[in-house]
Amino acid sequence: MAGKIDARLKELGIDIPDAAAPVANYVGWVKSGNTVYVSGQVPLKDGEFEYQGKLGDKYDVEEGQAAARLCAINLIAQVKAACGGDLDKVTRVVKLGNFVNSTADFTAQPQVANGASDLMVEVFGDKGKHARFAVGTNVLPLDVAVEVDGVFEVA
Amino acid sequence: MAGKIDARLKELGIDIPDAAAPVANYVGWVKSGNTVYVSGQVPLKDGEFEYQGKLGDKYDVEEGQAAARLCAINLIAQVKAACGGDLDKVTRVVKLGNFVNSTADFTAQPQVANGASDLMVEVFGDKGKHARFAVGTNVLPLDVAVEVDGVFEVA
Amino acid sequence: MAGKIDARLKELGIDIPDAAAPVANYVGWVKSGNTVYVSGQVPLKDGEFEYQGKLGDKYDVEEGQAAARLCAINLIAQVKAACGGDLDKVTRVVKLGNFVNSTADFTAQPQVANGASDLMVEVFGDKGKHARFAVGTNVLPLDVAVEVDGVFEVA
Numbered sequence: 001m002a003g004k005i006d007a008r009l010k011e012l013g014i015d016i017p018d019a020a021a022p023v024a025n026y027v028g029w030v031k032s033g034n035t036v037y038v039s040g041q042v043p044l045k046d047g048e049f050e051y052q053g054k055l056g057d058k059y060d061v062e063e064g065q066a067a068a069r070l071c072a073i074n075l076i077a078q079v080k081a082a083c084g085g086d087l088d089k090v091t092r093v094v095k096l097g098n099f100v101n102s103t104a105d106f107t108a109q110p111q112v113a114n115g116a117s118d119l120m121v122e123v124f125g126d127k128g129k130h131a132r133f134a135v136g137t138n139v140l141p142l143d144v145a146v147e148v149d150g151v152f153e154v155a
Numbered sequence: 156m157a158g159k160i161d162a163r164l165k166e167l168g169i170d171i172p173d174a175a176a177p178v179a180n181y182v183g184w185v186k187s188g189n190t191v192y193v194s195g196q197v198p199l200k201d202g203e204f205e206y207q208g209k210l211g212d213k214y215d216v217e218e219g220q221a222a223a224r225l226c227a228i229n230l231i232a233q234v235k236a237a238c239g240g241d242l243d244k245v246t247r248v249v250k251l252g253n254f255v256n257s258t259a260d261f262t263a264q265p266q267v268a269n270g271a272s273d274l275m276v277e278v279f280g281d282k283g284k285h286a287r288f289a290v291g292t293n294v295l296p297l298d299v300a301v302e303v304d305g306v307f308e309v310a
Numbered sequence: 311m312a313g314k315i316d317a318r319l320k321e322l323g324i325d326i327p328d329a330a331a332p333v334a335n336y337v338g339w340v341k342s343g344n345t346v347y348v349s350g351q352v353p354l355k356d357g358e359f360e361y362q363g364k365l366g367d368k369y370d371v372e373e374g375q376a377a378a379r380l381c382a383i384n385l386i387a388q389v390k391a392a393c394g395g396d397l398d399k400v401t402r403v404v405k406l407g408n409f410v411n412s413t414a415d416f417t418a419q420p421q422v423a424n425g426a427s428d429l430m431v432e433v434f435g436d437k438g439k440h441a442r443f444a445v446g447t448n449v450l451p452l453d454v455a456v457e458v459d460g461v462f463e464v465a
Contacts, residue, residue, distance in 0.1 A: 247342060259448045262450070264451045269334050273334075273335050285340055287350065288349065288409070291448055291451075308342045308343075
């Protein structure tokens with residue numbers, strides 16, 4: 001009895017991993033009322049960092065988009081946990097905060113962030129359309145290429 | 156039958172443009188309950204970027220404030236759209252997130268952010284008093300000088 | 311008739327200062343519904359900046375953690391004001407946004423942020439477990455080492 005979003009994920013060939021458990025005194029998500037706040041997610045796949053380095057140096061826009069997409073998959077993993085496994089409870093992707101590890105002359109952060117934005121709309125349709133910011137930073141944890149946090153509305 | 160805030164904007168000589176429509180899979184604002192989340196706004200006027208470059212290099216504090224003020228005008232444009240055109244529905248400017256494109260030795264981000272903060276209070280009075288952060292970044296999209304996102308409470 | 315959290319703070323030997331009053335058109339906190347948004351806090355103690363400089367240059371991880379802990383104490387000062395002095399009204403630390411003033415090759419922002427995360431759990435127990443992001447920036451206001459903002463749920 002898979003839900004609509006699970007069916008859509010299957011159709012897209014996207015496998016949502018188990019939510020990564022933080023190794024410190026914070027958590028992957030907090031639910032307050034109908035709002036779920038998800039911690040900043042990084043391009044981690046099967047326990048390995050997939051993109052470590054800066055946009056404008058090691059990575060180009062297309063690779064940055066793949067990194068952002070991977071962050072978005074990890075955001076969905078967290079919100080799935082917050083929904084007790086049922087992604088159909090997500091009524092809106094509210095906001096994404098996109099931090100892009102950039103050289104000082106790389107200015108295509110919005111295009112990189114589209115990797116996360118596009119995934120949300122592929123998966124959630126109109127409910128996936130969100131507010132966002134996309135900014136550059138001179139460095140990110142473990143030198144990952146992109147970090148994305150999120151706010152979701154759930155039923 | 157203009158509203159109070161419209162009258163105040165006229166008094167201040169501030170023209171609120173139509174909300175810019177994002178060119179990707181995200182939106183200018185999302186309303187969740189009584190909270191409106193507005194996407195990061197940049198110093199765009201009549202379709203042109205007005206401030207492109209870094210504080211501490213191309214721009215000084217006063218120019219940065221003008222850039223932040225322009226971001227704030229674009230935030231108001233988005234929240235106006237979220238309110239169906241009626242800015243009197245804004246019950247509180249809740250939070251502004253200020254990202255200032257800075258050289259590594261420019262440390263007056265709060266003064267720059269005041270360009271946005273002051274505008275909110277000029278327009279909304281006590282309801283315009285908000286929480287905020289103001290941080291530096293090594294680069295912003297299209298090298299704009301300032302990016303500001305916002306959270307608003309609406310009736 | 312001290313509250314439970316006041317008693318815990320005393321046990322930990324932590325003195326919560328009066329909330330610093332911003333010197334501009336913004337405020338230390340805004341309450342919207344049951345959510346309190348706290349402005350970005352810096353490592354300010356008794357009116358003096360305690361940590362000014364970058365991680366990876368002037369400061370190491372341990373010093374960064376002390377700076378983040380001081381930011382967290384100042385966050386608690388603000389939320390205490392928002393609760394009319396009664397910290398027992400805090401039902402959840404929802405989210406912390408950690409900005410770490412970093413050289414381009416310092417990548418231990420999460421460890422630095424633990425200085426704030428650990429304090430929240432020391433003080434609030436399970437209610438202190440929060441979502442968070444931790445990112446690097448090339449510079450912060452007045453060159454402080456860390457800036458942390460917060461979202462809290464209150465009764």
